[in-house]
Amino acid sequence: MEGNRERNADAYLRMYRQMLRIRVFEENAHQLYLSAKMPGLTHLYIGQEAVAVGICDALEPTDRITSTHRGHGHCVAKGAGFRQMFCELLGKSEGFCRGKGGSMHIADQENGNLGANAIVGGSAGIATGAALSAKRLGSGGVAVCFFGDGALGQGLLYECMNIASLWKLPVIYACENNHYGEYTHVSEMASGDLLDRARAFGIETATVDGQNVLEVNEAAEGFVSRARAGQGPFFLLLDTYRFHGHHVGDISREYYRAKEEEELWKSERDPVSNFAKWLRGESVASDDELNRIESEVRREAEDAVEYALAAPYPGSEEVDMHVFAEAG
Amino acid sequence: MREITLSQAVNEAIAEEMRRDPTIVLLGEDVAEAGTPFKILSGLVDEFGPERVVDTPISEPGFTGIAVGAAMTGLRPIVDIMFGDFLFLIMDQLCNQAAKTHYMSGGKLKVPMVVRTNMGATRRSAAQHSQSLHALVAHIPGLKVAMPATAFEAKGLLKTAIRDENPVVIFEDKLSYQEKAPVPEEEYLIALGEACIRREGSDVTLVGTSSMVQVALDAADLLAGEGISAEVIDPRTIAPLDEDTILASARKTSRAIVIDEGHRSYGASAEIAARIAEKAFYWLDAPVQRFAAMDVPIPFSPELEDLTVPTPAAVAEGARRAMRGELFHAP
Ligand SMILES: Cc1ncc(C[n+]2csc(CCOP(=O)(O)OP(=O)(O)O)c2C)c(N)n1
Ligand SMILES: [Mg+2]
Numbered sequence: 001m002e003g004n005r006e007r008n009a010d011a012y013l014r015m016y017r018q019m020l021r022i023r024v025f026e027e028n029a030h031q032l033y034l035s036a037k038m039p040g041l042t043h044l045y046i047g048q049e050a051v052a053v054g055i056c057d058a059l060e061p062t063d064r065i066t067s068t069h070r071g072h073g074h075c076v077a078k079g080a081g082f083r084q085m086f087c088e089l090l091g092k093s094e095g096f097c098r099g100k101g102g103s104m105h106i107a108d109q110e111n112g113n114l115g116a117n118a119i120v121g122g123s124a125g126i127a128t129g130a131a132l133s134a135k136r137l138g139s140g141g142v143a144v145c146f147f148g149d150g151a152l153g154q155g156l157l158y159e160c161m162n163i164a165s166l167w168k169l170p171v172i173y174a175c176e177n178n179h180y181g182e183y184t185h186v187s188e189m190a191s192g193d194l195l196d197r198a199r200a201f202g203i204e205t206a207t208v209d210g211q212n213v214l215e216v217n218e219a220a221e222g223f224v225s226r227a228r229a230g231q232g233p234f235f236l237l238l239d240t241y242r243f244h245g246h247h248v249g250d251i252s253r254e255y256y257r258a259k260e261e262e263e264l265w266k267s268e269r270d271p272v273s274n275f276a277k278w279l280r281g282e283s284v285a286s287d288d289e290l291n292r293i294e295s296e297v298r299r300e301a302e303d304a305v306e307y308a309l310a311a312p313y314p315g316s317e318e319v320d321m322h323v324f325a326e327a328g
Numbered sequence: 329m330r331e332i333t334l335s336q337a338v339n340e341a342i343a344e345e346m347r348r349d350p351t352i353v354l355l356g357e358d359v360a361e362a363g364t365p366f367k368i369l370s371g372l373v374d375e376f377g378p379e380r381v382v383d384t385p386i387s388e389p390g391f392t393g394i395a396v397g398a399a400m401t402g403l404r405p406i407v408d409i410m411f412g413d414f415l416f417l418i419m420d421q422l423c424n425q426a427a428k429t430h431y432m433s434g435g436k437l438k439v440p441m442v443v444r445t446n447m448g449a450t451r452r453s454a455a456q457h458s459q460s461l462h463a464l465v466a467h468i469p470g471l472k473v474a475m476p477a478t479a480f481e482a483k484g485l486l487k488t489a490i491r492d493e494n495p496v497v498i499f500e501d502k503l504s505y506q507e508k509a510p511v512p513e514e515e516y517l518i519a520l521g522e523a524c525i526r527r528e529g530s531d532v533t534l535v536g537t538s539s540m541v542q543v544a545l546d547a548a549d550l551l552a553g554e555g556i557s558a559e560v561i562d563p564r565t566i567a568p569l570d571e572d573t574i575l576a577s578a579r580k581t582s583r584a585i586v587i588d589e590g591h592r593s594y595g596a597s598a599e600i601a602a603r604i605a606e607k608a609f610y611w612l613d614a615p616v617q618r619f620a621a622m623d624v625p626i627p628f629s630p631e632l633e634d635l636t637v638p639t640p641a642a643v644a645e646g647a648r649r650a651m652r653g654e655l656f657h658a659p
Contacts (some may be wrong), residue, residue, distance in 0.1 A: 039630050040452030049346055091452075091629030100453045113567055118456035119414070120386045153385030183362035189385040311581030313631040320624050 011144035015057050015213050016279060017293050019049040020274050022073045022300045024294075025082060025299045029072065029089060029301055033094045033248045037309065041255040042103040045073030047243035050271035051176050052077035053143055054216025055236075058224045064112045064130040064143040066123035068176075069104050070242070071116030074146050080303030093314035100314075100322070120181070121147060123156030128229040129233070131171035142227045143171045150181025152190045152197065161233070170227040172220070173198065173235045176210065183256040198235035201293075210240030211271040213237075214278075241265040329510035329533055335368045337479035337511055338444070341486040342406065344515065346376050349404060352490060354381045355391050356408025364408060364445075366505050381525050389425055392443070396426045396495075399441040403491065409445035412499060413459045418443075423509035426495040427470030439528040442489045444635070447475075447499040448539055448589060448625045449637050456548040458626035458633075460469040460538075460589040462499045462595045471494040472520055473567040477541035478509035484518030492520065501539040501589075510555065523569035525577070530560035532583040533645045535574055535600055537563060540587040540619075544638035558647060569604055578604045583650040585619065587638050592620035619643050 026046045032038040048070070057294065058078035067074035075085060080096065088095030088106050095101075096108050100313070102280030107115030114130060117123040125311065134141035151157060164171050177194065179186050186194075195205040208219045216238060223234040243266055245253055253262075279285045285293075332340070346352045352370065356364070360383045363370030373381040382657035386393040388409060409415060415422070426439045447460035465474040472494055476482035482500060489496035526541060527548055536544035541562045548558035559577050563570055578584040585605045588597040597618040605614050618636035627633050 040454070040628070078412040091631065093629075097628075100455075100625075100632065101631035102452070104454055104456070105628065118454065119417075122456075148387045153390075155387065155389060181357075182365065183358045184383055188383060237589040314629055314634070316635055317634045319627060319635045320622065323624050 004219060009058070012053060012186065012284050013293070015053050015217065016275055016285075016290070016294065018053045018057070018077055019034070020297050021082075021215060021300070022052065022076045023071055023272050024297050025076055028301045028305050030244070030248060031288060032089065032305065038089055040102060040116045041247045041249055043070040043087065043247045044242070045070050047265065047271070048210065048240045049073060050213035050216050050275070051174070051210045051238045051240050052146070054208070055220040056218060057172055057217055059142065059144065059221035060062065061111050062139065062235060063224075064114055064127070064134070064142050066114050066127040066143070067116040068123070068146055068148060068149065068268050069116060069118050069120070071106055072103070075106050075108055075113055075116070075161070078108060078113045080108040080113065080194040081213060082300055083307050085214060086304045086308035088309070090308050090310055091102050091313060092311040093318065094311050098314055098318060100318075108171035119152035119311045121157050123147065124151070124157040124160040128164050128169060128171050131164065132167070135167070136169055138189045140228055141170070142232070144174055144222050145171060146174050146176060148306070149177040149179065149194070150189060151243045152194065153181075154325050158197065161198060162236070164233040165203050168230060170230070170232040172223050173203075173233065174226060175235070175237050176240055177237055178189055178240050180242070180257065182246045185256070195235065198206075201237045201270060203233050205235040205237065207239065209235040210238030211274065213271060213275055229314070241269065329512060329627070330507040332479055332511050334365065334476070334482045334503040334593050335480040337483035338368050338486060338500065339370070339372065339485040341490070343372060343375065344618070345487055345490045346372070346380065346627045347577055350441075350522060351402060352380070352404045352406065353398070353404045355384055355395055355581050357386055357410055359382055359408050360384060363408065365432065366502070366624060368505065370407070382441045388401070388414050388417040389421055392421040394476060395441050396421055396439055399426070399439045399495075400429065404440050406490065406565075408440045409443055411457050411526050412445045412461050413456050415445060415461050415465065417588045419582040422423070422465065422471065422495065422497070423468045425432050427468045429471060430494065438493050440493045441495050442486070443497045444486070445456065445497065445499060446502045447619065448501045448503055450633055451502055452628065452630055452633065454628040455625035460499070462566060463594065463599070465497045467600075470495070471567060471599070472565065474498045474565045475538040476500060476564070477538055477562050478504070479507065479511050480509050481518060481562070481618055481648050483511055485520065485594060488517045488520055496520070499538060504539055518563045518564065522572055523570035523573035525559065525573065526562050527560040528653065529557040529581065531557045531581055532585065532650055533559045533561060533574070533577040533581045534585050534587060534643065535561045535563065537566060537596060540589055540638060541645060543638055543640050546585050546642035547647065548554050550640060550644040554648075556651055557645060563600070566599075569600070569603070571607070573646060574600065574604065575608050578608040582611055582613040583647070584608070584612070585617045585643060585650070587619045587643055589621050589637060592618060593623050595620050614653060617646045618649065622624060
C-alpha cells in the first residue's frame with residue numbers, strides 16, 4: 001500500500017477510526033437483526049469502508065452527499081453519531097429521521113448527508129441538484145453522488161451526467177463497483193467499458209482500488225478541489241466488494257457468488273485490516289494504539305446500541321406530522 | 329383440495345401458460361437464477377431457459393418499454409416489477425404507451441402484456457417499499473388492474489391476464505406470498521371483472537381488496553359474535569370493476585364499508601364508495617364508509633406504520649356505528 005508519507009498521522013488515524021466505526025456499526029446492526037431487535041431488513045456496508053471514508057474525508061461538513069440503500073457507511077463517514085443512527089435503525093424517535101426513515105432512508109442534514117435512497121439510482125438527480133445549488137448560491141460546496149454498479153442501468157443517471165457536464169456542476173459521481181447488483185454480476189448488467197459512459201459526456205474519470213483508503217482519498221482530494229474550482233463534474237469508479245449478502249437475509253449465495261471469491265476478498269483485500277497492517281508497518285501507530293482505538297469504537301457502539309434499545313418509539317401523534325413543511 | 333402458497337400459485341400460472349404459448353417471455357430483475365428476491369419464480373428458468381426467462385439490468389423504464397414494443401409485435405411479455413413502488417419509474421411506458429396504443433391506433437395495434445408487481449405495508453420497509461399504488465394505474469383508461477387476495481385468485485387471474493389482449497397490471501400482496509389456500513389441480517381461469525362473494529351476510533356489506541379481504545373477513549367474525557351479519561365482497565379486479573355484485577349487496581344489506589390499502593384520498597376506496605353512493609343511495613341506511621391507508625408516506629417505525637393501515641377492529645367498529653344509525657364522520 002502506497003501512502004503519501006508527508007500526510008500527518010492524525011489524518012491516517014482519523015480515517016482508520018472511521019473505517020473501523022463503520023465496520024463495528026455494521027456488526028452491531030447485523031447482530032440487532034439476528035436477535036430480531038431491528039425491524040425489517042438492512043444492507044451491510046462491510047467490505048466497502050475505504051470508499052466512503054476515503055471520499056468523505058476529502059469533504060467539508062458543508063459539502064453534500066447522497067447515499068444508497070447500502071447507506072450506513074456513507075452516513076458514518078460523513079460524520080454521523082452512533083446513537084442517532086441506531087435509534088433510526090430501530091425506529092426510535094431520537095433517530096436522525098425520528099424513526100420515520102429507517103435504514104434505507106437514513107439522512108444527516110447537519111453533516112451534509114441528504115439521505116440514503118431505496119430507489120436504485122434515485123439520488124442522481126438529488127446530488128446533481130445539490131451541485132446546482134452550490135454553484136448558483138456560490139457556496140463553494142461540492143456534491144458527491146454515491147451509487148452502486150447496479151445503478152448504471154438507470155437512465156436518470158445519464159440524463160443527470162449530461163446536464164452536469166453541460167452546466168459544469170461541482171458534482172462527483174462515485175460508482176461503487178462491488179461487482180454485484182443483488183444476485184447478478186455486473187458483467188450481465190452493464191455492457192461496454194463502465195467509464196465510457198461518463199466519457200461520452202466529456203466527464204473526466206478515474207478508477208481506483210476501493211479497498212485502499214489512501215488511494216481513494218488521494219483521488220477524491222484531487223477531484224474535490226478541482227470541482228470546487230469549477231472544473232467538475234467528475235466520475236470516480238471504485239473497485240470494491242461487499243463481504244456479506246445483498247441484505248442480511250441473503251445467506252445462501254453460492255448460486256451467484258462463489259465462496260472462494262468471497263474468501264479471497266476477505267483474506268486479501270479487507271480494507272480495514274490491510275490499513276491497520278500498513279499503519280503498523282509504517283510505524284504510524286503501534287499495536288497498542290490500534291487496539292485502543294478499536295476498544296473505544298466498540299465501547300461507543302455498545303453504548304449507542306444500549307441507548308437506542310432503551311429509547312422511546314415516536315408517539316402516535318407523529319404519524320401525520322411532517323407530511324408537509326410548515327411555512328417560514 | 330390441495331393447498332399451495334400464493335407464491336406457488338403465481339409460479340404455476342406462469343409455467344402453465346408458458347408451456348401453452350411459446351410467445352410468452354418473462355422480463356425482470358433477478359427473475360432467472362434468483363427467482364426474484366421473494367423466490368416466487370424459482371425453477372422457471374430451468375424449464376424455459378434464459379431466452380424466455382430473462383434477467384434484465386436495473387432499468388425498469390427500459391425493459392418495460394421493450395415489453396410494450398415486443399407485445400405490439402408478436403410476443404406476450406410478463407414484466408416483473410420487484411416492488412410496486414417502482415411503478416413510478418415506468419409510468420410513462422405503462423400509461424402513455426401501453427395503455428393508449430390500442431385506442432390511438434384506432435384498434436389496429438394491441439399490447440398484450442402483464443405487469444406483475446406487489447403492494448402492501450407493515451413489512452417494515454419504509455416509504456419507498458410499502459406503497460399500494462393500484463389506484464394510480466386503475467385511473468388510466470386502457471389498463472386493467474387485478475388484485476388477487478389468495479393463491480386461488482392469484483393463479484386464476486394471472487392466467488387470464490396473460491391471455492388478455494390488453495396490458496394488465498397485477499398487484500400481489502407482499503405479506504401474502506407464503507399464505508396457503510386451496511387451489512385445484514385442474515386448470516381454471518378467473519374472468520377479469522367478476523367479483524366474488526367471500527361470505528354471505530344481511531346487515532352490512534364489506535368490500536375489501538387484496539389483503540383487506542382478510543381484514544374484512546376478520547371484522548365479519550368479530551361482528552358475527554355480536555349478532556351482526558356482514559357480507560364480504562372481493563372485487564378481485566378494480567379495472568374493470570364488477571359494479572353489479574357490489575351494488576346488489578349494498579342494496580340488500582343497506583350498509584356498505586370499503587376497505588383498501590391504497591391511500592385514502594383519491595384512492596380505490598373512494599371510487600368504489602362513490603359508485604355505491606351514486607347507484608345504491610336510496611337503499612342505504614348509513615353513509616358509505618371507507619377504510620384505507622392514511623394519507624402519509626408509510627413510516628418505518630413499526631409503532632407508526634401499524635397506525636397507517638386498516639384493522640379488523642376499526643372496520644368492525646365502523647359497522648357497529650352504521651348499525652346504530654349514528655351520525656358520524658368516517659375516520
Ligand atoms: C429502481 C429500483 N429497482 C430495483 C430495486 C431493488 N434493488 C435494491 S438494491 C438492488 C441492487 C443494487 O445494486 P447496486 O446498485 O450495485 O448496489 P449494491 O447493492 O451492490 O450496493 C436492487 C435491484 C430498487 N431498490 N430500486
Ligand atoms: Mg453493486
